[in-house]
Amino acid sequence: MTALVQTAAKSTVLPFAAAIILGFGIVTLAGHVQAGALHDAAHDVRHATGFPCH
Amino acid sequence: MFQKILTSALFAGFCAGLIAAALQFMFVQPVLLHAELYEGGDLVHFGADAVSAHPELPGFDLLRDGLSILFSALIYVGYAFILVAAMGMAAERGADINARTGLLWGLGGFIAFHFAPGFSLPPEVPGVAAADVGERQLWWWGTVAATAIALALIAFGKSPIAWVAAVVLLLTPHVIGAPHPDTLAGSVPPEIASLFASRALGVGLAVWSVLGLLAGYFWQKESAEA
Numbered sequence: 704m705t706a707l708v709q710t711a712a713k714s715t716v717l718p719f720a721a722a723i724i725l726g727f728g729i730v731t732l733a734g735h736v737q738a739g740a741l742h743d744a745a746h747d748v749r750h751a752t753g754f755p756c757h
Numbered sequence: 758m759f760q761k762i763l764t765s766a767l768f769a770g771f772c773a774g775l776i777a778a779a780l781q782f783m784f785v786q787p788v789l790l791h792a793e794l795y796e797g798g799d800l801v802h803f804g805a806d807a808v809s810a811h812p813e814l815p816g817f818d819l820l821r822d823g824l825s826i827l828f829s830a831l832i833y834v835g836y837a838f839i840l841v842a843a844m845g846m847a848a849e850r851g852a853d854i855n856a857r858t859g860l861l862w863g864l865g866g867f868i869a870f871h872f873a874p875g876f877s878l879p880p881e882v883p884g885v886a887a888a889d890v891g892e893r894q895l896w897w898w899g900t901v902a903a904t905a906i907a908l909a910l911i912a913f914g915k916s917p918i919a920w921v922a923a924v925v926l927l928l929t930p931h932v933i934g935a936p937h938p939d940t941l942a943g944s945v946p947p948e949i950a951s952l953f954a955s956r957a958l959g960v961g962l963a964v965w966s967v968l969g970l971l972a973g974y975f976w977q978k979e980s981a982e983a
Contacts, residue, residue: 725838726766
């Protein structure tokens with residue numbers, strides 16, 4: 704029981720939260736932001752990946 | 758911990774992204790380029806003359822297709838971060854993460870990020886009619902979130918209430934319905950649009966499977982070394 708509590712205390716949510724935010728940031732930027740140059744550059748991949756494109 | 762996530766996600770995401778680019782060039786891009794001939798008006802569906810189903814398509818374009826490789830890798834690295842973080846949180850709670858279980862995680866990712874949104878908002882070929890892009894994106898994200906939570910409830914929920922909630926979450930986005938255009942004015946033949954949708958989903962399934970498998974493999978490898 705003590706060991707379990709210690710393990711739980713050592714683990715932290717922060718790295719996971721950071722990774723998830725980073726992941727969503729990348730997907731949003733590459734897949735969803737409508738700014739002209741970004742949209743044109745990512746156009747084919749956005750269609751092929753099934754994102755709403757334009 | 759963050760370094761472990763970073764390493765696994767970068768390796769798995771980059772490999773999966775390159776495979777995605779290769780499969781897209783082989784199976785999706787020709788359909789997309791064909792559709793663009795209708796989108797741009799070079800070919801006209803139901804015009805006066807019958808149109809060949811096998812037009813000459815542009816070949817490899819260094820800039821355009823190079824950017825596609827780049828963005829494909831980028832998107833799958835992004836997906837990999839989300840996937841590896843979810844795997845890591847499950848691992849901390851005692852779940853076994855390796856290439857075999859990773860495959861299941863990958864299939865879950867495919868369902869959440871491709872199949873569920875595609876069920877009501879099929880992958881669009883250029884030139885089809887569509888509703889406002891902001892509304893579609895909002896629906897897309899909502900569907901992805903609801904489906905991902907539902908899958909987590911199915912996989913890790915321990916009571917019938919969790920499973921019922923999962924079913925409700927899976928159905929809700931499609932009962933609400935995706936934003937669709939008021940009029941159907943798409944210029945692309947249905948044969949091309951449907952081929953595009955199934956190819957895009959098929960490539961998504963293949964790539965997500967590889968992504969999950971690799972993410973599980975690298976996670977296990979990094980854990981063994983730590």
